[in-house]
Amino acid sequence: MSAVEYSPGETRIGFVGLGIMGEPMARNLMAAGFDVTVHNRSREAVDRLVTAGAKPAGSPAAAAAAADVVIVMLPDAADVRAVVLGENGVATALREGGLLIDMSTISAGVTRELAETLERQGVRMLDAPVSGGQQGAVDAALTIMVGGREPDFERARPILSMLGAKVTLIGECGAGQVAKACNQVIVAGTIQAVAEALTLARHSGVDPEHVRDALLGGLAGSKILEVHGRRMLDDTFEPGFKTRLHHKDLGIALEAATEAGVPLSTTALVRQFLGSLIATGDGDADHAALARVVERLSGSDEARESR
Numbered sequence: 206m207s208a209v210e211y212s213p214g215e216t217r218i219g220f221v222g223l224g225i226m227g228e229p230m231a232r233n234l235m236a237a238g239f240d241v242t243v244h245n246r247s248r249e250a251v252d253r254l255v256t257a258g259a260k261p262a263g264s265p266a267a268a269a270a271a272a273d274v275v276i277v278m279l280p281d282a283a284d285v286r287a288v289v290l291g292e293n294g295v296a297t298a299l300r301e302g303g304l305l306i307d308m309s310t311i312s313a314g315v316t317r318e319l320a321e322t323l324e325r326q327g328v329r330m331l332d333a334p335v336s337g338g339q340q341g342a343v344d345a346a347l348t349i350m351v352g353g354r355e356p357d358f359e360r361a362r363p364i365l366s367m368l369g370a371k372v373t374l375i376g377e378c379g380a381g382q383v384a385k386a387c388n389q390v391i392v393a394g395t396i397q398a399v400a401e402a403l404t405l406a407r408h409s410g411v412d413p414e415h416v417r418d419a420l421l422g423g424l425a426g427s428k429i430l431e432v433h434g435r436r437m438l439d440d441t442f443e444p445g446f447k448t449r450l451h452h453k454d455l456g457i458a459l460e461a462a463t464e465a466g467v468p469l470s471t472t473a474l475v476r477q478f479l480g481s482l483i484a485t486g487d488g489d490a491d492h493a494a495l496a497r498v499v500e501r502l503s504g505s506d507e508a509r510e511s512r
């Protein structure tokens with residue numbers, strides 16, 4: 206254990222980005238006893254957290270000025286860049302020796318750029334993207350994949366362990382984002398496979414409900430068949446994880462794959478289907494809405510009958 210480990214009761218945390226994931230994560234840090242100052246672009250989540258005991262900040266800089274550690278949980282690289290390096294950004298106020306933990310999913314390349322910029326002013330950075338979704342954030346049961354230096358990771362462990370059930374240092378700066386890209390490749394391919402299987406069952410005249418139940422006990426059983434399969438059967442796609450964010454994540458994976466010279470053919474195809482959902486107005490639907498694409502590609506009942 207390090208003497209300078211961040212601990213509840215002593216460490217002040219600035220938290221920027223209070224969406225589906227950020228708001229419950231900030232709540233868990235408050236429940237653990239950390240002193241939390243919050244900022245978000247829109248105001249509602251800030252007000253809810255202030256009612257629960259957080260301090261409000263009018264800008265990322267104001268959140269950072271009151272903090273030893275700043276956590277950001279934002280949609281994309283452009284948002285993280287703006288919040289960290291922009292006008293009234295975190296970098297203008299986070300003191301030397303401070304730590305930025307970026308828990309958003311962005312590319313490893315942008316992560317390394319940000320870390321180098323911050324390092325020049327004596328601020329350290331960890332990339333710590335997560336898996337586990339909204340429920341994992343609420344239950345503090347996230348899987349957290351960390352990139353950065355080991356001493357920074359050890360100092361931050363008491364914070365991260367209040368947010369996740371499995372916290373792993375993967376490697377150097379950017380390695381957490383590479384692990385997250387790998388995660389999103391597996392999740393996308395599996396959702397697509399579940400969508401295809403359940404659509405196949407339905408159009409073969411077999412109840413997909415029974416197929417899902419049976420398969421959950423075998424080799425094809427998975428959390429995605431359970432959770433996303435349920436959403437597909439109910440045709441309810443409240444996020445969850447927004448289609449547009451998974452489309453963004455697969456873009457990150459494909460960029461990394463191009464650099465590494467690895468062909469990700471399934472990932473490229475599923476990204477096209479996610480893009481089609483965005484184009485038809487389902488960008489904010491849960492990514493299980495991939496079932497809608499498979500359904501559309503399967504044609505109408507009339508068309509099938511006239512085959």
Ligand code: NAP
Pocket residue numbers: 221222223224225226227244245246247250278279280281284287288308309310311335336337338339445446447450454
């Ligand atoms: P989200 O619900 O869209 O929340 C993002 C939040 O960031 C919003 O509250 C937004 O404010 C705020 N924001 C955006 N730009 C800002 C700025 N310039 N200054 C201050 N606040 C700003 O997204 P999310 O689902 O929580 O996802 C956040 C990150 O976690 C993404 O990178 C995503 O890929 C990743 N992730 C999500 C899940 C999931 O299941 N949702 C799971 C794992 C990882 P507004 O209210 O004004 O829009």
